[in-house]
Amino acid sequence: MQKKQLITAALFSVAIWVRLLLLPSRVWACACCAHPGEYQINFVKPDAYKLSVMERMRFGTTAYLFVSEAEESGKGLADLGGSYSLSGSLVGNVWKLTFRNGDESGTLNLPLPAKMFRYAADIHDGQTIGGDSHKPLLYKEWRFEGEVNGTGFFKAGIVARTKYFLVLQGRGNSCDTAEDFTHWRLNITGNKADYAFYGELSAPIPDKENE
Numbered sequence: 767m768q769k770k771q772l773i774t775a776a777l778f779s780v781a782i783w784v785r786l787l788l789l790p791s792r793v794w795a796c797a798c799c800a801h802p803g804e805y806q807i808n809f810v811k812p813d814a815y816k817l818s819v820m821e822r823m824r825f826g827t828t829a830y831l832f833v834s835e836a837e838e839s840g841k842g843l844a845d846l847g848g849s850y851s852l853s854g855s856l857v858g859n860v861w862k863l864t865f866r867n868g869d870e871s872g873t874l875n876l877p878l879p880a881k882m883f884r885y886a887a888d889i890h891d892g893q894t895i896g897g898d899s900h901k902p903l904l905y906k907e908w909r910f911e912g913e914v915n916g917t918g919f920f921k922a923g924i925v926a927r928t929k930y931f932l933v934l935q936g937r938g939n940s941c942d943t944a945e946d947f948t949h950w951r952l953n954i955t956g957n958k959a960d961y962a963f964y965g966e967l968s969a970p971i972p973d974k975e976n977e
Contacts, residue, residue: 826967841961842922914929928954951964
């Protein structure tokens with residue numbers, strides 16, 4: 767009888783340990799769930815995880831100059847065009863964006879700020895994750911602001927204290943991944959500059975941890 771009790775106790779202990787081992791993955795999955803009415807807004811440091819997400823991002827191959835009928839567009843640009851060829855990614859702690867229009871080119875260098883702005887919200891448009899009506903597809907933004915420097919056809923319009931405002935836009939659950947972000951917008955403003963670009967983000971490079 768005592769032997770049977772020992773076996774039962776041992777099996778019970780094993781069952782408890784199995785449940786404890788499974789708990790972290792369940793907690794993580796729940797932490798990433800989006801809920802109806804969800805709204806997140808905060809300033810955060812670009813920590814190691816967020817940097818790893820940004821390092822996987824690649825800007826699309828085309829940038830469009832924003833043109834508004836109500837405002838003058840392109841102040842400070844030595845070369846004006848409706849669209850530009852583009853290559854861009856995070857190099858070190860700097861967003862490096864190289865634009866080309868025909869034989870002319872220019873590069874904008876956008877150093878990461880000490881803090882970035884993060885926003886995620888249920889915008890009540892009916893889009894859900896995996897068809898589950900209780901898990902809304904959140905609209906997301908990562909925003910960065912700071913001083914910019916430039917070369918090529920950007921150089922003439924960028925003087926001291928010229929600022930950039932970069933927004934990465936996307937959709938997803940409560941946890942951020944590089945795959946969530948699909949579009950971007952960039953404003954450049956200063957004494958001699960006032961223009962904006964927008965475009966798409968390319969598919970991110972593969973996550974080394976998941977290869």
